[in-house]
Amino acid sequence: MTAPAVQLASPRRRPSRVISNVILVLVGLAFVIPLAWIVLGSFNTEAKVSITWPSSWTLDNFITISTWDTTFRPLVNSAILSFGCAVITVVCSVLAAYPLSRYQMRFNRSLMYVILFGTCLPITAMMVPVYALFVSLNLLNTLWGTVLFLAATSLPMAIWMTKNFMDSIPVSLEEAAWVDGASAMTALRRIVVPLMRNGISVVFIFVFTMAWGNFFVPFVLLFSRENMPAAVAIFGFFGTYGTVAYGQLAAFSIMYAMPVLVLYLVTQKVSGGSFAMSGAVKG
């Protein structure tokens, strides 16, 4: 763990800092090498399975994959899935969080336990029965069915986070609105939602990112090319005879990963650089 205590009083933490830095650099290398493979490969038309320094840097990979079928339609599909899922989830969870946060109802506690339990369920383990359910509901290969399923699976965590954010907003402002004759829903829309803007954007981005990166759900529930999101379409770079266009795969990966990386930076700004999920893991 930390360095052995060899320091005496004065030059404090010097040896421990050096050792810490050395280990940090080693761990950093282990993390950066697989990431560098993607970045270097995307600028190299002769990229291989192992990391290679491009002999000539080029944007050819990006130009080759910039077609509707290969890249843009999958990205649009991903956007439809994640945006639809995030909007539905946020609207539903704000509505649900309101009574849970504001009223003392008899079943509140047990409902919160059920929601907490729901956040813990391994969704991937459920995909076989979900597939069977989608067959019987005739929802297989529909984008909106997949959107609803993604929304349902992100709801427990979203309600949990939204309720925690809402709890931190004092109820006194709404009471003033109630006295003036506003209904609960008006108070929610005009007072609570504007006040918890930051919290809501954190939940939105969190749900969006989870849906954007989800591979298994669309992999099982969607099968036509027209509906495939980027996560599934990435398999298009694997040729039929085991040949892989690694350079194009890397370029596609960068275009696919960029939106969520940017969104992550936005969350850091929104939540003031603190750990954005503290609302979720408070425990």
Add this chain to the structure above:
Amino acid sequence: MTSLATAGERVAPAPGSPRGRRAREVRLGLVRSVPLLPSLALLALFLLGPIVYAIYGSLTNRTLTGPNAANPSFVGFDNYARLFASSDFWTSVVLTVVFLVASAIIGQNVLGLLLAVLMKNGTPTLSRTIAALVVVAWVLPEIVAAFALYAFFASEGTLNLMLDAIGLTGPAWLIAFPMLAVILANVWRGTAFSMMVYSAALSEVPPEINEAAEIDGASAAQRFFRITLPMIRRSISTNLMLTTLQTLGVFTLIWVMTGGGPGFKSATLPILAYQQAFNFAQIGYGTAIAVITLLIGAIFAMVYIKVLKPEVD
């Protein structure tokens, strides 16, 4: 979101018979729960639905195609009997436990804690850079991370290229040591979460306590094990539980890197369920595996809720 007719309900209850008041309270409760309905409907249909469906489906002989696909018949506990008699299943259970213990409980937690401690001691700029790299690995879409790690461990991949450079010949990691590869991959992918939880926890340990112990002559190791660890034990247990549950659901990493193979050598329960249902067309059998995995998840979740008692109110 049109406003609902709740405004009139909030006025103080008029004096009346206790029975009238009780009826009014029930009605008030019902009106107030209306905003819960959209969420409850979605959860009931798409979360509870599949669970109920799974329990029922695991008792049938449903297949992906053929006559049993349309009209499955009820077979009772046959699927479970076959499952418990199958050595592939028990291998898969062992692999899942190994995967959970090695990659989540030990790997992500120890590395995450180590990184959090080192970042407190290291040069700030360096610490921030390393933290950013670790977090990028976590924010990246899962399938992209999976391909990056596949390329790292592949027999012609980066790891063996580096071993070559120092005169060693690396094995075909994904075939010779598939579990080791996917465990390290999951540590790479998930450590950021533990690192952030522990960084936050460590920043809340008041420095005076450590300083007092230092003055009393406690060594760095003593201070760490006797003071810091006990003070962040709640974060540790919460994080252990959350990473375990998260890792139980890992599919994409293993699927891309090894496909569960060679043979069944890296088929954890989610992979086995998928293979049985879609590659071998045994929906009923695959569903039975899903039910078992859900049960394991449910037990973990129950322990988490009972023992750690996260604040619900």
